[in-house]
Amino acid sequence: MRNALLSAVFDQMADIMEILGKDRFRINSYRKVARTIGELPVDAGLLLEEGKLAELPGIGKSSLAKIREFLEGGRIGAHEALLEQIPTSLLELLQIPGMGPKGVKAVYEGLQVTSVADLQEAVSDGSVAGLPGFGQKKAAALLKGIEFLQASTGRIRLDQALEAAEMVIAHLRDRPDIDRIEPAGSLRRRAETIGDVDILVATRTEGSQGSIVESFTSAPFIERVLAAGETKGSAIIQTETTPVQVDVRVVETDSFGAALQYFTGSKQHNVRLREIAVKGKFKLNEYGLFRGDERIAGEAEEEIYEKLGLDFVAPPLREDRGEVEAARDHQLPALVQIDDIKGDLHMHTFGSDGRCDIEEMAKAARALGYEYICITDHSESSIVANGQTPKRLAKQIKLIRRINAKLEDITVLAGAEVDILADGSLDFDDELLADLDHVVASVHSGLTSPREKVTMRTLKAMDNPYVTCIGHPTGRLLGQREAMDLDMETVIEQAIQTQTALEVNANPYRLDLKDTHSKMAIERGVTLAIGTDAHSAAGLNLMPFGVATAARGWATAANILNARPLATVETFLKAKRPR
Numbered sequence: 162m163r164n165a166l167l168s169a170v171f172d173q174m175a176d177i178m179e180i181l182g183k184d185r186f187r188i189n190s191y192r193k194v195a196r197t198i199g200e201l202p203v204d205a206g207l208l209l210e211e212g213k214l215a216e217l218p219g220i221g222k223s224s225l226a227k228i229r230e231f232l233e234g235g236r237i238g239a240h241e242a243l244l245e246q247i248p249t250s251l252l253e254l255l256q257i258p259g260m261g262p263k264g265v266k267a268v269y270e271g272l273q274v275t276s277v278a279d280l281q282e283a284v285s286d287g288s289v290a291g292l293p294g295f296g297q298k299k300a301a302a303l304l305k306g307i308e309f310l311q312a313s314t315g316r317i318r319l320d321q322a323l324e325a326a327e328m329v330i331a332h333l334r335d336r337p338d339i340d341r342i343e344p345a346g347s348l349r350r351r352a353e354t355i356g357d358v359d360i361l362v363a364t365r366t367e368g369s370q371g372s373i374v375e376s377f378t379s380a381p382f383i384e385r386v387l388a389a390g391e392t393k394g395s396a397i398i399q400t401e402t403t404p405v406q407v408d409v410r411v412v413e414t415d416s417f418g419a420a421l422q423y424f425t426g427s428k429q430h431n432v433r434l435r436e437i438a439v440k441g442k443f444k445l446n447e448y449g450l451f452r453g454d455e456r457i458a459g460e461a462e463e464e465i466y467e468k469l470g471l472d473f474v475a476p477p478l479r480e481d482r483g484e485v486e487a488a489r490d491h492q493l494p495a496l497v498q499i500d501d502i503k504g505d506l507h508m509h510t511f512g513s514d515g516r517c518d519i520e521e522m523a524k525a526a527r528a529l530g531y532e533y534i535c536i537t538d539h540s541e542s543s544i545v546a547n548g549q550t551p552k553r554l555a556k557q558i559k560l561i562r563r564i565n566a567k568l569e570d571i572t573v574l575a576g577a578e579v580d581i582l583a584d585g586s587l588d589f590d591d592e593l594l595a596d597l598d599h600v601v602a603s604v605h606s607g608l609t610s611p612r613e614k615v616t617m618r619t620l621k622a623m624d625n626p627y628v629t630c631i632g633h634p635t636g637r638l639l640g641q642r643e644a645m646d647l648d649m650e651t652v653i654e655q656a657i658q659t660q661t662a663l664e665v666n667a668n669p670y671r672l673d674l675k676d677t678h679s680k681m682a683i684e685r686g687v688t689l690a691i692g693t694d695a696h697s698a699a700g701l702n703l704m705p706f707g708v709a710t711a712a713r714g715w716a717t718a719a720n721i722l723n724a725r726p727l728a729t730v731e732t733f734l735k736a737k738r739p740r
């Protein structure tokens with residue numbers, strides 16, 4: 162699907178025109194096209210062929226011509242002409258949180274800033290604060306944004322890394338000389354962001370290593386080859402949303418397990434393993450576990466752990482956070498698996514900003530084998546997300562009850578994602594909340610407020626007897642927005658006291674609670690709810706990202722609300738309510 166790229170091109174044209182101060186009307190129309198294309202459930206090329214593209218909202222004659230130009234030739238002339246009118250480095254400023262085209266225009270015109278480095282300097286010497294519409298506060302926020310951007314560049318999201326790995330694996334899989342092929346590194350550990358994607362290939366066919374590397378580096382999706390040797394190839398590949406560096410290593414099948422262990426890491430985990438090996442008079446490296454010159458393990462990863470006297474450590478745990486000791490003492494948790502999940506308690510429909518109706522969501526959930534779902538559309542204050550008024554929600558509750566009565570093998574619960582307002586109160590009255598089965602309370606604004614304020618809001622929301630879960634507790638968006646400065650210890654304590662679940666939001670932009678926070682919460686006995694926050698039926702498929710994040714926090718199925726059968730979930734959801 163080229164939709165994401167095409168949508169990004171239209172957005173970039175709008176950005177450049179806004180920086181250049183062109184007319185509003187065309188800018189808005191490009192934005193609209195970008196949005197329409199970005200949300201299409203099928204490839205835009207398909208709709209073009211069928212002549213249906215022109216029927217979509219916002220797609221006029223001239224946009225249609227540009228779309229055709231892109232789909233046929235991979236470029237848009239008007240886009241390239243716009244790019245020539247500004248320094249390319251100017252566009253990087255748009256990646257700074259809090260910096261939009263208007264801000265870029267102001268610093269470009271007012272201070273001749275053309276790059277992130279220029280901007281950093283202009284903030285430091287006080288000239289940004291002096292620009293109309295900026296001031297000290299905004300300048301300070303920009304500086305924080307720049308630091309955030311610099312810390313996050315080069316890292317990609319888990320879904321992007323997985324997409325790249327799947328492209329490479331699908332391309333190589335059918336070669337008969339390949340015995341095994343697996344992602345390694347931080348992707349295999351399901352870390353929240355990934356640097357390079359590592360893929361490990363096993364072969365026992367002599368002389369075929371170089372040819373496997375070559376079939377990787379000559380794949381059609383390769384943008385640029387960085388290195389190609391006898392056993393290792395390194396290249397940039399273009400996924401739907403971002404370029405990704407992928408390293409493919411080919412090893413002999415005999416040592417595949419040792420290599421997989423070695424290249425999965427983490428470094429800290431491997432240091433601990435080597436210490437144990439040395440103590441036992443072994444030698445451990447990427448080729449195997451050796452006693453003297455004899456290899457005593459290598460083909461299977463499990464054997465390496467076993468021979469070192471350890472239980473097998475699942476990759477998400479390999480961070481040296483106590484897993485080595487637990488493996489030695491046979492105390493490792495039986496981690497929650499995707500198959501344990503029995504339902505999804507956070508999703509949006511046409512009721513607010515979702516793109517499917519209730520029945521479509523229920524049908525898709527049933528296909529995933531779920532017992533239950535909960536519809537949690539936004540509340541009134543979330544205006545950009547088309548939040549529901551109390552009246553609309555009351556109507557939706559009736560609709561959900563009707564649909565639920567009709568459905569046979571899945572239960573649809575009525576819920577809402579209610580905004581936590583600035584003073585910690587909720588966007589709906591208790592009377593209305595009492596009609597719901599499940600209330601996810603979330604902060605969607607004022608995320609940059611000081612620690613006391615954001616913590617107070619969250620604590621107060623949990624005091625409400627109808628709030629059963631706090632949604633995406635820190636509000637972070639990986640690579641885009643920093644987490645709220647929550648006092649997590651206090652939030653966790655309050656969650657236990659008030660019997661409120663905390664969410665592990667499965668959207669790969671969020672993964673919130675993150676792994677270390679999940680671990681803290683689980684150790685204290687908090688119940689976690691893994692929710693996809695799906696905005697379409699396809700969004701329900703994000704669940705594995707949340708499960709992996711909870712697993713990195715050492716979660717077992719018992720810690721997860723939606724790994725329990727419906728009756729047990731209902732008991733939990735009613736526990737806080739006045740009797």
Ligand SMILES: [Zn+2]
Binds near residue numbers: 578603605632633
């Ligand atoms: Zn939300």
Ligand SMILES: [Zn+2]
Binds near residue numbers: 508578694
């Ligand atoms: Zn949501």
